[in-house]
Amino acid sequence: MTSELLNHRVEGPPSAPPLLLGPSLGTSYALWDKVAPELSAAHRVVRWDLPGHGGSPAGLIGPGASVGDLAGLVLALADSLGIERFAYAGVSLGGAVGLHLAVHHPDRLASLAVICSSAHFNGAKPWEERAALVRREGPAGLAESADARWFTPGFTVPRLVQDHREADPDAYAACCDALAAFDLRDRLAEIAVPTLAVAGREDPATPPAHLREIADAVPDAGLVEIPGASHLAPAEQPEAVLTALRTHFGGPVRRGMEVRREVLGDAHVDRAQARQTPFTARFQDFISRYAWGEIWTDPTLSRRERSMVTLTALVAHGHYDELGMHVRAARRNGLTPEEIGAVLLQTAVYCGVPAANSAFAVAQRVLEEEAAG
Incomplete structure (x- = not known):
């Protein structure tokens, strides 16, 4: 010094x-x-x-x-x-x-x-x-x-x-x-x-x-x-x-929370915040700041495109609980059921038929719940 x-x-x-x-x-x-x-x-x-x-x-x-x-x-x-x-x-x-x-x-x-x-x-x-x-x-x-x-x-x-x-x-x-x-x-x-x-x-x-x-x-x-x-x-x-x-x-956090709610819905975000503890607070801050405040707000890809990429990545790693949440998010981002099906069919080629089979089951359940209102 x-x-x-x-x-x-x-x-x-x-x-x-x-x-x-x-x-x-x-x-x-x-x-x-x-x-x-x-x-x-x-x-x-x-x-x-x-x-x-x-x-x-x-x-x-x-x-x-x-x-x-x-x-x-x-x-x-x-x-x-x-x-x-x-x-x-x-x-x-x-x-x-x-x-x-x-x-x-x-x-x-x-x-x-x-x-x-x-x-x-x-x-x-x-x-x-x-x-x-x-x-x-x-x-x-x-x-x-x-x-x-x-x-x-x-x-x-x-x-x-x-x-x-x-x-x-x-x-x-x-x-x-x-x-x-x-x-x-x-x-x-x-x-x-x-x-x-x-x-x-x-x-x-x-x-x-x-x-x-x-x-x-x-x-x-x-x-x-x-x-x-x-x-x-x-x-x-x-x-x-x-x-x-x-x-x-926390500008990125505030914007991240806005985008997170727009994509995942208020009910999901409210549940996540209700479960937050001092132990998990920094992780939630990390998600809001980087995943939602920086990646999802990057204009290089549209939200429709980001939903397609996310669905594919979740199938590839077998994250089926998250997949259901992001099928709903994909619908909010403008994907039709037919487009979601096409993305999952693509995963059958590159991620494997068993993974795609499980993914179709999750997506069908979510889409039927949505259709039932």
Whole structure:
């Protein structure tokens, strides 16, 4: 790592859509430990440390720093990784960086999630006082009250509190300077990227009203409030945050679910979702994202043609339960019973007569059920 770059961690396939994750003041990229690995199943996740936090050099910013300065460091990091356009999610100060990017660098941002953050942080004075305190005494004293500021009563993440305690005083104070000067309320209406605001319902630092202000001002923005979450929602309620982010950033998943319903029918998809468990959730996400969100949406082949290919492949491998489902799908995709029969007759030549015999039995049952209504 060069001294000019923010310390960071990259997870997920290099070819996947990039997603950058920004931290809160006083924490490191460990804030995302319970969320980033799951997001990396479908994204190239890059989580970064603020200057003087975690592994980032303290000298990257100095007194009088701005959120724009931090955003510039994030863009430099993205450039170094060959990332031109990316989705972004950030907590508190990390969320402010996302808002700045959306206003000032919209060409770099594909979508945005602002978590437990704000378009302003209650004026300059409290942050100026905190900056002076940390420059004078260091961050250790403030770390003693971190649990009360960050989490609901009785909850803590020792690693994050330790990050706070070990933050570089000058860099921490410079981040306070950035928060003191930050106010984008009059620019929120300019944000054109898909935006989600996520509030911790128990957050005293950036209460839900701050996130509602963002959601109300940004055109077409969404709002999610998470019960049982204070200021560091990804650490305290990771499953709820993960669900919100997957829904917001999962363009292929959303389109995949639409196509899946169009081809297989609502009843089948509803049954599949009802049977979903935490153990099978990633597999269902995989199916929706890749099979339905990428392969079935590829315009190279029509849906009629894809149904023919699918029927043949299922017969070849003896997947007769799936075959019945895809006979119904083939009818939705416009194939006549005669055309389905012709496909199965073709399989008798190339997959074998016994396989075709079983396939005809399955198809005949499904077609008769359809005819009976």
